[in-house]
Amino acid sequence: MSAFPAYACSGTHCITCSDEGVPMTIVSMDEQRGLALCADAGGQRHTVEIALLADAATVVGSRVLVHAGVAIAALGALAA
């Protein structure tokens, strides 16, 4: 069997895990396409679909919970 791609896993936790929620911060918005550029805790940037959140929750600097490329919840000030 081929080795599992090294970039797929970080330590013992697979970053591609299909049901993992990742807190991110919105860095910039592409309102026309309904997408946002978000940064995770390590500073890595991701393109995220934001159609499921209210407009007020999707401004630059907002923290959101991202599942499989989609923001599914706005995070409060202390949300982990």
Place this chain on the structure above:
Amino acid sequence: MRYVDEFRDAALGRALGAEILSLVEPGRHYKVMEVCGGHTHAIYKYGVDDLLPANVELVHGPGCPVCVIPMGRVDDGIALAKQPDVIFTCFGDMMRVPGSAGSLLEAKADGADVRMVYSPLDALRIAKQNPDREVVFFAIGFETTAPSTALTLKRAKTERVANFSCICSHVTIVPPLRALLESPDLRLDGFIGPGHVATVVGARPFEFIPADYGKPVVIAGFEPLDILQSIAMILRQLQEDRCEVENQYKRVVPDEGNLRALEVLAEVFELRPHFEWRGLGFISHSGLKLTPAYAELDAEVRFGVPGVRVADPKACQCGEVLKGVIKPWECKVFGTACTPERPIGTCMVSSEGACAAYYNFGRFAREREVV
């Protein structure tokens, strides 16, 4: 780290452990199921169970989206991946799940174009970049990931991406919970509810558990203090003879869920009459398929799939692990024939799988105090 350290504080953890100890009735054995695989992973990673008295037992539930996919469904995916001109896309964990004749990773080694994606949006992008190829996305997951697939399908339809389709293996969490509660094998005292599923569906869908079965549910976050606090809340309900759905994860989970996500799910998906779960068998109305309006994006319709039911390997006891009947280490092949490097069963594949989580973090003899 900001936003994280607050929920991993050791002193607060020990205080919650002491509170749990004070809530335990001496001589009584408590079985609490953590429904979500993310909780299972966190429990082993942070050693949460080490802070519990021995008569508080955590039972691992069926909430790992990879672990519940039956072998026949993996075979369906591999059959599509081997079609000429198909680029088959899936989450990383799915690539290693064994079908009856190998995994998607092995199909890739044999020449199939199988690509790992982080989100269905990535699969759609691959479709746009390869207009002369068919791009199929293997959609799995509970209500947390289903909105992601739904939005991608909406986008594919709006943007008329004709070479994109999806093999939908999304499932919903309530039917298997009901099946577990009906099972004579298992006596549970309460449930740690799945925090991120509740982000989408809200707290209401879990109300049948206290109403119909008299068990408390506490929707919980995924940090160690979240889990400890939710266990304390369950034990307090039992001590006070209360039985309700409580939301420990209020900082993320609104009681009503995400209404926009629920609208998108209702537009794109409908319930299958029944769907097969690994180890749990066929459960009515537990799987999602595309609505007729999206049938043109359904890979099962576009290509056809074998759809053959395949029995689990005889040595594999994933079914009993998924139902919480046995612990991972009680399986005959745990850590010997079945390891994360060479899994026999799905529970050893995903990091959220109970067997993989225990194999990675918990292979130590532990003595706990009995109250």
